[in-house]
Structures are given as structure tokens and as C-alpha cells.
Amino acid sequence: MSTTLSLTTEQIGQRDAFVERMLKSTSGMFDIFTIYIGHKLGFYQALAQGEALTSVELAARTASHERYAREWLEQQTVAGILEVENHTGEATSRRFRLPAPHAEVLAEQDSLNYLAPLAQLAVGAVHPLAAVLEAYRSGGGVPFSAFGPDLREGQAGMNRAMFLQQLGQEWLPAIPDIHARLQADPPARIADFGCGAGWSSIGLAQAYPKVKVDGFDLDAPSIELAQANLRQANLNGRVKFHVRDAGDPTLSGHYDLVTAFECVHDMSDPVGALQTMRHLVNHTGTVIIVDERVSDTFTPTGNEVEWMMYGWSVLHCLPVGMADHPAAGTGTVMRTETLQRYAREAGFRDVEILPIENFFFRFYRLIA
Numbered sequence: 488m489s490t491t492l493s494l495t496t497e498q499i500g501q502r503d504a505f506v507e508r509m510l511k512s513t514s515g516m517f518d519i520f521t522i523y524i525g526h527k528l529g530f531y532q533a534l535a536q537g538e539a540l541t542s543v544e545l546a547a548r549t550a551s552h553e554r555y556a557r558e559w560l561e562q563q564t565v566a567g568i569l570e571v572e573n574h575t576g577e578a579t580s581r582r583f584r585l586p587a588p589h590a591e592v593l594a595e596q597d598s599l600n601y602l603a604p605l606a607q608l609a610v611g612a613v614h615p616l617a618a619v620l621e622a623y624r625s626g627g628g629v630p631f632s633a634f635g636p637d638l639r640e641g642q643a644g645m646n647r648a649m650f651l652q653q654l655g656q657e658w659l660p661a662i663p664d665i666h667a668r669l670q671a672d673p674p675a676r677i678a679d680f681g682c683g684a685g686w687s688s689i690g691l692a693q694a695y696p697k698v699k700v701d702g703f704d705l706d707a708p709s710i711e712l713a714q715a716n717l718r719q720a721n722l723n724g725r726v727k728f729h730v731r732d733a734g735d736p737t738l739s740g741h742y743d744l745v746t747a748f749e750c751v752h753d754m755s756d757p758v759g760a761l762q763t764m765r766h767l768v769n770h771t772g773t774v775i776i777v778d779e780r781v782s783d784t785f786t787p788t789g790n791e792v793e794w795m796m797y798g799w800s801v802l803h804c805l806p807v808g809m810a811d812h813p814a815a816g817t818g819t820v821m822r823t824e825t826l827q828r829y830a831r832e833a834g835f836r837d838v839e840i841l842p843i844e845n846f847f848f849r850f851y852r853l854i855a
Contacts, residue, residue: 514566517562517566518566518568519605519606519609519610520606520610521559521562521563521566522568522593522603522606523606523607523609523610523637524559525559525563525593525603526593526603526604526606526607527607528549528551529548529549530545530549530551530556530559531585531590531593531594531603532594533545533548533549534569534583534584534585534590534594535585535590535593535594535595537587539572539582539583539584540582540583540584541579541580541581541582541583542554542556542557542560542578542579542581542583543579545560545583553579557578557579560581560583563583564583568585568589568593569583569584569585569586569589570583570584570585570586571583571584572584596644596647596648597648597651597652598648599648599649599652599653601644601648602645603644604640604641604642604643604644604645605641605645606641607637607640607641607644608637608638608641608642608644608645609641610637610641611634611635611636611637611638611639611640611641611642611803612634612638612799612802612803613802614633614634614635614637614638615629615633615634615635616802618633618806619802619806622806622809626809627809627810628755628806628807628808628809628810628811628814629806629807629809629810630807630810631706631753631807631810632706632708634803634807636708638803639683639684639706639708639709639712640684640712642683642684643683643684643686643712643716646683646684646686646687646748646749647684647686650686650687650689650690650748651686651689651690651693652690654687654690654691654694655690655691655693655694655695656694657843658777658843658845658850659691659694661841661842661843662775662841662843662852664773665744665773665775668743668744669691669694669695669697669698669743669744670695670697671697672697674697674698674699675695675697675698675699675743675744676698676699676700676701676741676742676743676744677691677698677699677700677701677742677743677744677745677746678700678701678703678733678738678741678742678744678745678746678764678767679691679700679701679702679703679746679747679748680703680733680745680746680747680750680760680763680764680767681703681704681747681748681750681751681753682702682703682704682709682710682713682728683704683706683709683712683713683750684709684712684713684716685702685709685710685712685713685714685716685717685726685728686716687702687746687748688700688701688702688713688717688726688728689716689717689720689722689726691746692720692722692725692726693720693722698725699725699726699727700725700726700727701726701727701728701729701742702726702727702728702729703728703729703731703732703733704728704729704730705730705731705732706730707730710728710729710730713728714728733763733764733767734759734763734766736766738766738767739766739767740766740767740768740769740770741767741769742767742768742769742772743768743769743771743772743773744768744772744773744774744775745764745767745768745772745773745774745775746774746775746776746777747760747764747774747775747776747777748777749777749778749779749848751776751778751817751821751826751829752778752779752804752808752817752818752819752820752821753804753807753808753817754808754815754817755808755809755810755811755812755813755814755815756811756813756814756815757815757817757829758815758829758832758833759833761774761829761830761832761833761835761853762833762834764833764853765833765834765835765853765855768855773852773853774835774852774853774855775841775850775851775852775853776826776850776851776853777848777849777850777851778821778826778848778849778851779792779796779819779820779821779847779848779849780792780845780846780847780848780849781793781796781819781820781821781822781849782822783822783823783824784822791846792846792847793820796819796820797819797820799819800818800819800820803819804817804818804819805817805818805819815829823838823840823849823851826838826851830853834855835853835854835855836854836855837853837854838851838852838853838854839851839852839853839854
């Protein structure tokens with residue numbers, strides 16, 4: 488029996504709208520995965536030079552196979568990402584161009600609008616999908632290492648421009664006492680907790696020429712990536728990266744500033760991590776947490792970013808946070824009250840929400 492016969496006119500309209508949504512979502516999925524191909528194979532970088540290329544020329548410049556390059560070029564054109572100059576010509580003579588506005592988004596890594604790594608991040612998030620499904624059944628978790636290099640590199644690529652261009656130029660200058668201390672003598676010491684690929688540590692050192700930064704992360708491949716990024720930064724030994732537990736008591740009281748960017752919500756034991764941060768700072772030091780700008784309460788529609796944050800949480804952040812037990816089970820959508828509770832349990836007296844405007848992030852100062 489057709490379910491259409493049992494639906495009201497209003498429900499049929501809702502059904503049809505949902506069908507349309509599913510088709511658009513599938514289109515978006517193909518956008519993400521084909522952008523990933525173009526990003527990884529260097530297709531966008533080759534096309535971003537401004538010259539329209541044939542499939543033969545693109546394949547030659549990127550050491551790829553012409554037939555695959557041709558299919559990708561045509562698909563990207565039909566998807567509205569590329570433009571073609573002579574669509575009626577022979578298949579291998581058609582010339583394809585990447586429009587300048589799209590080139591900024593897909594090929595200019597120094598732009599704050601650069602989003603090609605978002606596709607790589609999405610591919611990484613679904614890499615261990617079978618393991619995620621099993622975690623949903625068992626209540627276990629999936630370790631960060633299982634998500635592979637695409638998750639690690641995609642996240643680094645997404646954060647790079649922000650950390651190099653905004654962290655020390657906009658965000659920290661909005662906190663006058665911290666900004667002043669990082670410029671003063673004796674040189675300030677910073678612990679960058681969960682530093683990942685290191686761009687936050689590098690950005691801090693570039694913005695404040697006197698500071699010394701220690702980046703800590705337990706993921707060895709992330710630290711290898713950070714070391715590679717550091718070699719190109721020429722910071723004269725002022726940044727060091729460590730695959731090390733920052734809870735080592737010998738580090739207690741060593742730092743004027745401890746930072747944690749987008750990582751507390753991923754931790755199985757966020758209270759323990761915050762306790763470690765509290766012990767790392769000296770008696771005048773500060774702990775700054777940067778995490779997602781979600782609403783203070785759950786609503787059926789969420790705020791402007793929660794559609795994305797819940798997506799990351801379902802696929803990645805919650806499974807990672809459940810990998811070790813006992814697990815707090817925070818997930819990406821860590822509301823202010825949740826962090827405040829964690830901070831109180833870790834021994835902090837108060838949590839201040841800093842007046843820094845950002846579409847994705849909320850900035851917290853933890854007061855010991």
C-alpha cells in the first residue's frame with residue numbers, strides 16, 4: 488500500500504521537501520569528496536595559476552592520469568566549481584578554469600576563507616566509520632589515532648590561517664594584561680596544551696618575539712607534523728614540541744600562560760586535564776580555553792554553528808572522548824555550564840567568558 492494515500496496534503500509537502508533535502512545533501516557529499524580529490528592531487532593549485540587547462544595539461548602538471556583528470560574536470564564544471572571555455576570542443580581540447588573567488592577558497596592557504604582542508608577533515612571523520620558504529624553499540628570509543636592522517640592534516644589546515652593571523656594579532660591583544668605580559672621581560676613561557684600540528688604554538692611565537700612556547704600532545708604523528716611545520720618557521724629555538732604528558736610534576740608552576748585550543752571537549756578526563764593546566768601556571772599565570780561557540784541550552788534548531796558541531800560530535804569528538812574510561816562523554820557541543828562545572832571540579836574559582844567575537848569559537852579565562 489502506498490504511504491502517499493495515508494498522508495495529508497501538508498505531510499506530502501513535508502515529505503517532498505525532505506526528499507529534496509536528501510538529494511541536495513547527496514550533492515554536497517559529492518562536492519566534499521571530489522574537492523578532497525582535487526585538494527590531495529594538487530588539481531586546484533595547478534588551476535589556481537590563472538591559466539585555463541585541458542585535461543591533458545592538468546594531468547601532466549600533477550602527475551596524474553588524463554582520463555581521470557578529464558572526468559574530474561567535467562564533474563567539477565557540472566557542479567559549478569569550475570568553468571569551461573569551449574564545451575563543444577573535443578573532450579581533450581576543452582579548457583577548464585578555476586574562478587578567482589573559488590581559487591581563494593580552494594587554493595590560497597593563507598586566506599581566512601581557505602576551506603579545502605574542510606573536505607579532508609570530513610574524509611578523516613568518516614574513515615573509521617565501522618569502528619564508530621561498534622562504539623555506538625558497545626558504549627566504547629574510537630581512539631584519535633584510528634581517524635588517520637586526513638583528520639589530523641585537515642584540522643591543521645583549517646586552523647593554520649587563524650592561528651597565524653588572528654591569535655596574536657586580534658584574540659590575545661583583546662586581553663590587555665596577557666598581551667602586555669607576553670611582550671614583557673623576563674620572557675613569558677607558554678604551554679600549548681593539545682597543540683596538534685603546532686600552528687597555535689608557532690602563531691604565538693611569531694606574534695610575540697620574546698616568548699618561549701612548549702607544545703604538548705600525546706599523538707606522536709601530530710607532533711611529527713608540528714616539527715615539520717616548525718622547521719619552516721625559523722623561530723630560533725623558541726618553540727619546542729613534546730610527545731609528553733604535561734601532568735609531569737616537574738613542570739608545575741613553569742608557565743605564565745597555558746592555552747588549550749579546541750581540545751577540552753575531546754578529552755575523556757577533562758577535569759584531570761584542567762587540573763594539570765592549573766598546576767602548570769605560576770602564581771600570576773593564566774589559563775585560556777578556546778572551544779566551540781554553542782548555545783547555553785539545547786534547542787530543536789540549535790544556533791548558527793550547532794548543525795556542524797553536532798556532526799563532528801556524532802562522527803568523531805564523542806567517540807574519541809569515549810576511548811578511555813572512565814569517560815566524561817562531553818562531545819563537541821560543550822556548553823558554558825559544562826566547562827564551568829569541569830573547571831570548579833578541577834579547583835578553579837571562576838570562569839570568565841572573554842569579550843572576543845568569533846563565529847565559531849568562545850574564549851574562556853579560568854581563574855585559579
